[in-house]
Amino acid sequence: MIPVEYFFILSGLLFFIGVFGFITRRNLIAMLISVELILNSVDINFAAFNRMLFPNGYEGMFFTLFSIGVSAAESAVALAIIINVYRHFNSDQVNSIENMKL
Amino acid sequence: MAKLIMFTILAVIILVAAIFCVSTKRIMRAATALLFVLFGVAGIYFILDYTFLGATQISIYAGGITMMYIFAIHLVNKRTLQGLSERWSSKRSVVAAITSLIGLSTVVFILLKNKFIKETLSTATSSGELSMDIVGNTLMSPEKYGYVLPFEFISIFLLACIIGGLVILNINKKREEK
Numbered sequence: 001m002i003p004v005e006y007f008f009i010l011s012g013l014l015f016f017i018g019v020f021g022f023i024t025r026r027n028l029i030a031m032l033i034s035v036e037l038i039l040n041s042v043d044i045n046f047a048a049f050n051r052m053l054f055p056n057g058y059e060g061m062f063f064t065l066f067s068i069g070v071s072a073a074e075s076a077v078a079l080a081i082i083i084n085v086y087r088h089f090n091s092d093q094v095n096s097i098e099n100m101k102l
Numbered sequence: 103m104a105k106l107i108m109f110t111i112l113a114v115i116i117l118v119a120a121i122f123c124v125s126t127k128r129i130m131r132a133a134t135a136l137l138f139v140l141f142g143v144a145g146i147y148f149i150l151d152y153t154f155l156g157a158t159q160i161s162i163y164a165g166g167i168t169m170m171y172i173f174a175i176h177l178v179n180k181r182t183l184q185g186l187s188e189r190w191s192s193k194r195s196v197v198a199a200i201t202s203l204i205g206l207s208t209v210v211f212i213l214l215k216n217k218f219i220k221e222t223l224s225t226a227t228s229s230g231e232l233s234m235d236i237v238g239n240t241l242m243s244p245e246k247y248g249y250v251l252p253f254e255f256i257s258i259f260l261l262a263c264i265i266g267g268l269v270i271l272n273i274n275k276k277r278e279e280k
Contacts, residue, residue, distance in 0.1 A: 001105070002105055002106055002109050002149070004219070005213070005214055006109065006113070007146075008210065008213040008214065009210060010113045010116065010117070010146075012206055012209045012210045012213070013117055013120075013206065014116060014117070014120055014139075015206075015209070016202035016203075016205050016206040016209075017117070017120045017121060017123075017124055017202070018120070018124070019198070019201065019202050019205065020124055020195075020198045020199060020201075020202040021123065021124030023194065023195075023197065023198035023201065023202075024124070024194055024195045024198045025124070027129060029129055029171065029174060029175055029178065030124075030129055030132055032171075033123060033132050033133065033136050033171065034123075034124060036136060036140075036163075036167070037120055037123065037124070037136070037139060040139060040140065040143045040163075043143065043159075044143060044146055047146070047147055047150050047152055047155060048150065051150045051151065051152070053219065057247070058232065058236070058237075058240055058247070061152055061154075061155055061232065061237075062240065062241065062249050062252070063252075064152075064155055065155065065158060066249075066252050066253075066256055068158055068159065068162050068163065069162075069256050069259075069260070070256070070259065071163075071167070072162055072163075072166060072167055073259060073260055073263040074263075075167055075170065075171070076170060076263060076267065077263050077266055077267055077270075079170060079171070079174040080266075080267045080270050080271065081270060082174065082178060083174060083177055083178060084270055084271075084273075086177070086178045092178045
């Protein structure tokens with residue numbers, strides 16, 4: 001059996017790689033991809049906690065399912081907004097958006 | 103032991119693909135690396151015996167979301183697709199690296215030194231794969247340990263997202279007509 005600490009270390013590394021990408025990237029889609037990395041690391045933690053620490057319950061598994069659904073909806077809406085921003089400002093960089101009002 | 107080797111291979115794939123994903127300058131390569139990360143996470147779910155979760159991960163994340171990203175990149179990102187890359191500010195990446203290192207050390211230290219986790223680990227026994235009828239019944243059950251309320255919230259949330267997307271598109275259309 002795999003020690004549960006390995007899952008913590010893996011998901012912690014993945015989370016902070018995502019945070020690093022979110023801070024450094026200036027492209028809206030690249031920032032969104034970093035957010036997906038962060039969400040995936042949290043899902044790993046949910047599943048590992050459920051399987052290793054409380055194998056008789058199903059909470060971690062179901063909340064991972066819900067989190068996958070929420071992230072699908074979130075990325076769809078975010079991409080719609082990004083495409084609109086591109087149509088309006090002709091750019092997909094963060095610096096080009098100076099005020100929120102279109 | 104076999105599981106440990108598989109876990110190590112998957113972890114190396116996930117971390118290398120994730121580092122490539124945040125460090126490459128071309129956005130299309132970042133999307134491809136994201137696909138590898140998602141497949142690796144699905145493999146982690148298979149190792150944990152959550153086969154339903156792994157199948158969901160592959161079909162929704164790797165099948166749906168990555169396709170959506172690739173189409174959005176094609177719609178948005180002509181400049182980067184032609185090979186011109188974005189500029190990097192070295193000061194910003196130093197700040198980001200320091201922030202992530204501090205956060206990573208804090209989180210890993212807390213998780214590894216937690217007594218609660220160790221106490222629970224000694225009593226827990228691992229059970230096998232989750233059968234499909236348990237998944238379906240628990241998802242639709244209104245009783246204790248049932249998930250019908252979050253399930254309905256998700257459905258309302260998806261409806262709100264559909265309406266929100268349509269509203270955003272309509273705002274743009276009206277502006278173009280004026």
